[in-house]
Amino acid sequence: MDNFHHVPVLLDECIEALNIRPDGIYVDGTLGGAGHSSEIVKRLTTGTLIGIDRDPKALEAAGERLRPWQDRVKLVHGNFSELEQILSQLGIPAVDGMLFDLGVSSPQLDDAARGFSYMADAPLDMRMNPEDRLSAWEVVNQWPRAELRRILQDYGEERYAGLIAAAIERRREEKPIQTTLELVDLIRGAMPPSALREKQHPAKRSFQAIRIAVNDELGAVERMMATAIDHLNPGGRLAVITFHSLEDRIVKSAMAEAARGCICPPKLPVCVCGRTPKVKLTPKKPIVAGPDELARNPRARSAKLRVAERLP
Numbered sequence: 001m002d003n004f005h006h007v008p009v010l011l012d013e014c015i016e017a018l019n020i021r022p023d024g025i026y027v028d029g030t031l032g033g034a035g036h037s038s039e040i041v042k043r044l045t046t047g048t049l050i051g052i053d054r055d056p057k058a059l060e061a062a063g064e065r066l067r068p069w070q071d072r073v074k075l076v077h078g079n080f081s082e083l084e085q086i087l088s089q090l091g092i093p094a095v096d097g098m099l100f101d102l103g104v105s106s107p108q109l110d111d112a113a114r115g116f117s118y119m120a121d122a123p124l125d126m127r128m129n130p131e132d133r134l135s136a137w138e139v140v141n142q143w144p145r146a147e148l149r150r151i152l153q154d155y156g157e158e159r160y161a162g163l164i165a166a167a168i169e170r171r172r173e174e175k176p177i178q179t180t181l182e183l184v185d186l187i188r189g190a191m192p193p194s195a196l197r198e199k200q201h202p203a204k205r206s207f208q209a210i211r212i213a214v215n216d217e218l219g220a221v222e223r224m225m226a227t228a229i230d231h232l233n234p235g236g237r238l239a240v241i242t243f244h245s246l247e248d249r250i251v252k253s254a255m256a257e258a259a260r261g262c263i264c265p266p267k268l269p270v271c272v273c274g275r276t277p278k279v280k281l282t283p284k285k286p287i288v289a290g291p292d293e294l295a296r297n298p299r300a301r302s303a304k305l306r307v308a309e310r311l312p
Contacts, residue, residue: 007106008035009241009300013287014099015039017239017307023047024096027087029080029224032105034062040099041069050095052076052086054129054215058105079129081220084227094233101241102221103303104128104211116211118203121181126207126214136210140183141176145169155218155246156209163190164206180207208244221247225254229278232310237282239307248286248304255281255308279308 008014014036018026022045028037031051041049049072053059059075066073076086080100087093108128109116115125115136126136139148145165152161167190168177177183184203191202212218228238238255242248258278262271286304293300 081223156205
């Protein structure tokens with residue numbers, strides 16, 4: 001599984017943000033190739049690392065990489081949106097830190113057979129977990145035109161969503177769309193010539209939108225953020241790396257809501273709501289990659305790390 005190697009983004013910043021205790025319990029909810037986890041587990045003595053991933057290939061690769069510390073590691077095949085159930089099954093009510101890197105790992109993008117890439121021909125798949133029922137084939141060939149247009153607009157911020165959705169509907173009435181490059185040609189043909197002259201690949205936004213829909217990526221982030229903070233010990237840190245505005249908006253909003261105190265109207269002389277903040281933001285602004293990391297790993301350019309610490 002050496003080919004499942006993912007360059008961890010904002011690695012030093014994540015380790016610093018988690019403020020790791022040697023005897024603590026930590027969750028890496030997006031284990032991937034264990035780039036972040038291998039640095040977390042090195043800092044543990046009697047502590048435990050819980051690694052979660054929905055991709056069996058990632059879990060296998062991470063297991064190999066983490067073998068020297070296997071006595072400190074618990075690997076779980078699951079979706080980080082099921083965080084509450086996973087911790088309950090492990091008999092762990094709360095942990096000392098959680099990390100979620102919401103980017104799609106390089107091996108998933110680069111493995112042409114999995115259908116994530118618009119640069120190589122493959123069956124329309126895009127499932128992070130091959131055991132999931134919904135694939136890109138169903139989205140492209142069976143979802144209503146209006147729903148296709150919505151996800152292309154909302155998840156891909158595609159200006160020509162209506163034209164592309166209409167072109168997909170016309171083609172699939174003749175025969176199903178089977179492969180990634182067949183879809184790429186369809187997208188390209190639906191766009192005006194001026195759009196094809198842009199620097200960005202014409203299918204990039206559409207492929208992002210379909211991938212997000214297939215894997216319910218935004219729903220997973222919402223469910224995770226709704227439960228993660230309540231499963232932190234006092235002083236525990238939640239660190240989340242986002243890569244596009246849709247994810248970041250969810251994370252930013254959930255952290256800001258958890259950091260809010262009194263919500264009484266300003267005209268009241270004393271607080272009657274009794275609401276106190278659950279977390280403090282550390283820092284208040286997102287952390288981004290510096291020039292050295294950007295030179296090494298251009299995929300870090302859009303990464304934002306947000307951190308919240310559980311209050312007593």
